[in-house]
Amino acid sequence: MTSKTEIESLLYLMDDPDPFVQQSVENRLEELGEKAVPLLDEYRAEVNSEEAKCRVNNVIHKLTFGTLEADFIEVLESGLKTRKSLEEAIFTLARFDSPTLRISDYQKKLDHFAKMVEPQIKYRLDEKRKMKYLLKFIFEDLNFRGDSEQYHAPQNCFLNQVIDRRKGLPISLSLIVMFISRRLEMPFFGINMPIHFMLNFVGDKEELLIDPYDNGAIVTYDQCYFFLKKNNIEPRPEHFQIATNLDIVLRCIRNLIHSYERKEQLERVTDLKKLLNLAEMYE
Numbered sequence: 609m610t611s612k613t614e615i616e617s618l619l620y621l622m623d624d625p626d627p628f629v630q631q632s633v634e635n636r637l638e639e640l641g642e643k644a645v646p647l648l649d650e651y652r653a654e655v656n657s658e659e660a661k662c663r664v665n666n667v668i669h670k671l672t673f674g675t676l677e678a679d680f681i682e683v684l685e686s687g688l689k690t691r692k693s694l695e696e697a698i699f700t701l702a703r704f705d706s707p708t709l710r711i712s713d714y715q716k717k718l719d720h721f722a723k724m725v726e727p728q729i730k731y732r733l734d735e736k737r738k739m740k741y742l743l744k745f746i747f748e749d750l751n752f753r754g755d756s757e758q759y760h761a762p763q764n765c766f767l768n769q770v771i772d773r774r775k776g777l778p779i780s781l782s783l784i785v786m787f788i789s790r791r792l793e794m795p796f797f798g799i800n801m802p803i804h805f806m807l808n809f810v811g812d813k814e815e816l817l818i819d820p821y822d823n824g825a826i827v828t829y830d831q832c833y834f835f836l837k838k839n840n841i842e843p844r845p846e847h848f849q850i851a852t853n854l855d856i857v858l859r860c861i862r863n864l865i866h867s868y869e870r871k872e873q874l875e876r877v878t879d880l881k882k883l884l885n886l887a888e889m890y891e
Contacts, residue, residue: 688853722791743824800851
């Protein structure tokens with residue numbers, strides 16, 4: 609049976625220059641496995657040093673990645689056929705940074721958001737006004753927005769942190785809209801446009817492009833064409849097709865790889881590439 613004192617001692621000994629001591633520490637942590645994670649998590653919350661927090665994060669990641677990988681495979685095996693299964697995959701991916709994440713807590717938050725807005729849109733409004741009201745609710749009332757200051761930071765990719773911080777990338781903001789709208793049976797979809805992920809509202813009377821990074825503003829195809837050309841990309845019809853659930857998962861992983869490469873956390877990049885390779889097998 610391990611204790612908090614043993615965990616602290618092991619973390620302290622990790623910095624010992626003796627290779628034998630380091631190997632002994634690694635062996636003991638592997639022996640403890642995920643049983644040690646709650647104590648490591650508690651210790652991480654108490655320390656003030658960023659270096660110490662980083663060290664604990666790395667230990668927790670090593671102890672839990674195997675389970676995350678197995679659970680990710682299970683999600684892929686079950687098929688990403690519904691918006692609900694996509695939500696499960698995205699929250700499973702969030703455990704890459706938060707191994708002790710209770711996914712159900714964040715699903716309940718999304719449930720709560722949907723219940724907050726449902727009475728205002730359920731009956732009286734036509735479909736376009738419902739769409740606009742939902743976007744206003746998410747981007748103005750809940751204050752979800754793009755993170756222009758730390759655009760490439762990993763926390764903009766993990767949906768639990770996007771919900772907590774109310775900031776994210778175009779794709780993670782799109783997922784917030786898609787997952788809340790799923791609970792309201794509203795037809796929002798993702799558009800896997802290069803560089804800038806977009807939203808698509810497919811109503812009975814019209815289909816609209818929406819920029820999630822501009823507070824849910826409606827945009828034209830001409831604006832998107834201009835944006836792509838400005839970024840040296842020749843627009844093609846497939847750039848504006850509705851993204852599959854697997855397309856979205858793959859793009860989220862690639863965004864994370866890019867984020868961790870910028871931070872030079874190459875061990876994390878290696879593990880993310882393992883998840884990417886697994887997901888690509890289902891293309």
